[in-house]
Amino acid sequence: MRKLTILAIGLAIVACNQQQAHNSQQQEPAVDSVLNADIIQPVTDSLQQFPDNHALYYRRALLLFNTHPELALKDFQQAAKLDATNTDYWAGAGEAALVTGNNKLATELFTKALTTAPGYPYLQYKLAIAHVEEKQYAAADSLADLLTQSKDARDQAFYLKARIAEDHQDTTRAIQYLRQGVEVAAxxxxxxxxxxxxxxxxxxxxxxxxxxxxxxxxxxxxxxxxxxxxxxxxxxxxxxxxxxxxxxxxxxxxGYEAAYMALAHISRKQNNWKDAFTFYNLAAKAAPTDAEAYYYRAMSNEKLGKKELALEDYIKASSFRKDYGEAKEGIKRLSK
CATH class of the missing domain: 1.25.40.10 (Tetratricopeptide repeat domain)
Structure with missing residues (x-):
């Protein structure tokens, strides 16, 4: 089931789980390399001179966020530690925690952010997202109720409620809330x-x-x-x-192969093999390793009396999918 982008984590982080000893040996050089990359090094150098400057930690966190959110999280937290009254620092740390999948920490960070800016809809919304990810649905729903009273966040409130309904397999309510969200959204x-x-x-x-x-x-x-x-x-x-x-x-x-395949299948079902071939051919060009496109192009050629071309495509289909029984039958049939 699709999860709404507005509710989902903005970036996916793929981690390679290696042995802990190996990680401990490699971690420091990797971090050092990142913090001294061309764009980031000037800020890192400045922090060596001014290690208590919260604004520098925040600036470096912003630079790190898209590529190394786990490092950005540490810098956001350090900035917040040095200036606990700054809402942006807590909010940035919360965003980084969400991105790295640390949803429990995200709830704590967005809660702290709200202490510096009570009633701020953006922070309430983000805290609700963290609650949803933690499956704390009652807390998330309470925040969604608050957001329905906000002029600028009503649509997001309904999207939140839709996500909760979907997580509970309640499709009817999910549709209802999504419709409400779409209707009120600018x-x-x-x-x-x-x-x-x-x-x-x-x-x-x-x-x-x-x-x-x-x-x-x-x-x-x-x-x-x-x-x-x-x-x-x-x-x-x-x-x-x-x-x-x-x-x-x-x-x-x-270049969207699925649409060509769909048009080709319609033509095939209508026994319009000339058009079917045209669309299967375009599908094969759009996805040159798709066994199914070659198989059906072969079928079209066979129906059009072009057996040599059909055999070539059955062979291609079989090469891309080793267990493609229908393609192997086509090869056997045309090799006689």
Whole structure:
């Protein structure tokens, strides 16, 4: 199930778990290398001269955040230790804790931030996110209730409630809250629109289409919204509408293989092998290692009487998927 971007951690950190002894040997040189990188070194040098300057720790934390949030967290915390009245320091530390998956610490840090800026909606929202990640749903829901009274955060409050409902497998309430969030938002979140579309689509509800279209208009270079719309149109047996949606998906991203495959499958089901070949061919070019694209291009060539080309593609399909039984049957059939 999709998790809303507004509720999800902004960055993914992939850590390699090695032996503790090896880590202890490598950790210091790695940290030293990062802190002395070209962009960061001037701030590191300044901190050596002024080790109690909280603003310098904060500045370095900002520079580190996108690439080394675990180091940024330490600097944010040091800045907050030196100046505990600065809201930005606690908030930055909370953000870094969320990014690194330390959700319990994030709740503590955002709580401290709120002591310096009581009632600040952004901090309440972030604290609620941390509570959700910790599965402290009652606390998160209480904060969401407060945010519904905020002019600038009402949409996020409903998205929070939708996330909680989804975590409790309550699709009906999730749809209700997402709709409320989209309605009150000055500019609805792309992920909220997509999540709402997906939940409605799972029920084969045609209302999903309008949300996919809104998401597509927000990000016209993204092929997924109109592709998803096409999938729902097919389920609703509206083939012409599906074809139109898939074509818009391709316009959004000419390299999106799934849309070519969908158009090709429609042509194949209609026994229109010439068009099927065209779209399977485009799919194979968009994803040159996809065994399925080669298999169906082979099938199209075989139906069009081009057996040598078909055999080549069956061989390619089999090479990319070793257990592709249908492709092996095609090879056996055309090798006679």
């Amino acid at each position: 500019r609805p979140e792309y992920e909220a629109l997509m999540e709402l579309g997906d939940l409605l689509s799972s029920r084969r509800d045609a209302a999903a289409i309008s949300y996919y279209v809104q998401a597509w208009k927000l990000d016209s270079a993204n092929a997924v919204p109109m592709y998803n719309a096409g999938q729902l149109y097919e389920q609703l047996q509206q083939t012409d509408a599906a074809i139109s949606a898939y074509r818009k998906s391709i316009v959004a991203d000419p």
